[in-house]
Amino acid sequence: MGMTMTQKIMAAHAGRKSVAAGDFIEAELDMVLGNDITAPPAIAEFERMGSKDVFHKDRIALVPDHFAPNKDIKAAQQCKIMREFAYSQGITNYFEIGEMGIEHALLPEKGIVVAGDAVIGADSHTCTYGALGAFSTGVGSTDMAAGMSTGKAWFKVPSAISIVLRNKPGEWVTGKDIILHIIGMIGVDGARYKSMEYSGDGVGHLSMDDRFTMANMAIEAGAKNGIFPVDEVTEGYMDGRAKREWKVYSPDEDAEYDQVIEIDLSTVRPTVSFPHSPDNTHGIDDIPRISIHQVVIGSCTNGRLDDMRMAARILKGRKVAKGVRTIIFPATQEIYLQAVREGLIETFIEAGAIVSTPTCGPCLGGHMGILAEGERAVSTTNRNFIGRMGHHTSEVYLASPAVAAASAVSGFIRNPEDLEVM
Template sequence: MGMTMTQKIMAAHVGKESVTAGDFIEANLDMVLGNDITAPPAISEFKKMGGRNVFHKDKVALVPDHFAPNKDIKSAQQCKIMREFAYGQNITNYFEIGEMGIEHALLPEKGIVVAGDVIIGADSHTCTYGALGAFSTGVGSTDMAAGMVTGKAWFKVPSAISFVLCNKPQEWVTGKDIILHIIGMIGVDGARYRSMEYSGEGVAYLSMDDRFTMANMAIEAGAKNGIFPVDHLTEEYLREHGKRKWSSYTPDEDADYDKIIEIDLSQIRPTVSFPHSPDNTYKIDDIPKISIDQVVIGSCTNGRIEDMRMAARVLKGRKVAKGIRTIIFPATQSIYLQAIKEGLIEIFIESGAIVSTPTCGPCLGGHMGILAEGEKAVSTTNRNFVGRMGHHTSEIYLASPAVAAASAVSGYIDTPENLEVI
């Protein structure tokens, strides 16, 4: 039986001709990632293991993005631990205030991760880099520490589900709507410890930003990773951003999949995930008028330049509804600068929104957008668990930037299709 894309990458990183689902392997790592929440305990474990030097100063990335800019003394201490370790180890890929960004947008943008890599990160949304045709997955801080010491990690080779995408999405339907649709279909454990492997002619209609969003939320279906084929669009992105050589892998014709699921993109409507689970999804057409208090547009899921452009397209010439706190977070400094150059920031501010430096703050209920008791938010982030963004009685509705921006204007969950043409 043939191999999937993920299995081929894993085989290459253990020096074998083939691996099979269920095999236990120790793979060589191309990148080990940590942030200001997960890296400090990993650094502590690194020292307990007797680590003196990281295995490769170019293959470790440290990004303080969750509680940075520091929201309090404890978060400042966490970042200090990272900073001292990064400078002490002469780590190349350390990005702090002024050059930082949300880690999963920053690393691809900097060309630090490329197609064919094996990447671990002490953050569950490390699976984002599968958009580039890499195997990337989240791990715990102890595994991160072991990776920094040895340059290796143990894996059980995952089986896979094949998602065959066909036809072209409707206007206003984005990668966020597609992945929410899929999670709603298979459930939050529907791909548990499997690869979500995308293929089909429909992939060509998805931008790289769409693919990053879909790979990012593979974990919300319980997947080990999500992965896209390396096509001309991927290669163009890698040439533009990449500093390293890459390797592309294609699945064998007789690759063994647990399931093959065909997705007709033309039939997907703007989709919203209701509290308190990402698989609690509804088409925009089936949603009653639900008043909201806050809108968040950004995060590692939807803070890229296309997301900014889409939000600006909806907000241009309009005003945010009275009382709706609308917070927009470009995911990196580069995206922020591009948004300034294109006049998007001016549109946001004139609409009544505020714009923040890159940070994960509101996504995990850390800072800069905490919800109070009983409040409701439409957010382009990735999770809507109880208490995720604030008070345990608050509610989060996950949506695309288009739906989030339209909701900010209307004051309730809405779609750009319902707004007056300007």
């Protein structure tokens, strides 16, 4: 029996000719990642293990992005632990304020992760890098510690779901709408410990930013990872960025899948996930008038340049509705700077939005956008569980940057197609 794309990468990193779903392997790692929440306990465990030096100074990335810029003393202490460890170990890929970004946007942008890699990160959305044709998955801080020490991790080889994308999506349908549509179909546990492997002619109609978004939210379907084929779009993104040579893996024709799902992208509508689960999805045409108090556009899911451009296209020449706080945060310094050069930041400010430094803050109810009792937000983030962005009675509606921006100017959840946009 042939292997899936994920299984081929895992076999190569385990030094084996083949692996099958359910096998337990030890694999060599190309990158180990941590942030200001997960890295400090990993560092403590690293030291408790008696480890003196990291396995490779270029193969570890530390990014303080969740509570940075520091929101309080405890956050400052967490970042201090990371900083001192990074400096003492001579870690190459340490990115702090001034050069930082949200980790899952920053690593691909810097060329630190490339196609064919095996990556672990002590953050559940590490699966983002599957957009590049890499195997990447989230782990706990203890596994991160072991990875920093040995450069290895053990895995149970996942089975896979084949998701075949057909045709071209509509003008306002983005990767966010497609992944919400899929999660609505299969549920938050529909891909539990499986690999979500994308294929089909529809992939060619998706930008890298679309693919990053879809791979990012594989975890919201319960998946071990999500992964896209490497094509000219992928290689065009890695050209000039990649710090290392990449390797392309393709599934065997006789690869075994637990399930095959075909999706006609031309039929997918802008989609919104209602509280309090990402699989509580509704097509935009079926949503009643729901008033809102806040809009958040950004995060590791939707803080990239395409997202900024789409939001600006809708906000251009308009004003945010009275009473709607609109917070926009580009995912990296590079994206922020390009948004300045293109006049997008000016558009946001003139519309009455505020623009934040790159940070995860609002997404997890950390800072810069916490919701009060009973408030509703439309957010381009990835989770809408009870209390995710603030008070336990608040509500989060997950949507694309287009829907979020249209809602910001309307004061209620709005279809971007209803607005006249140049």
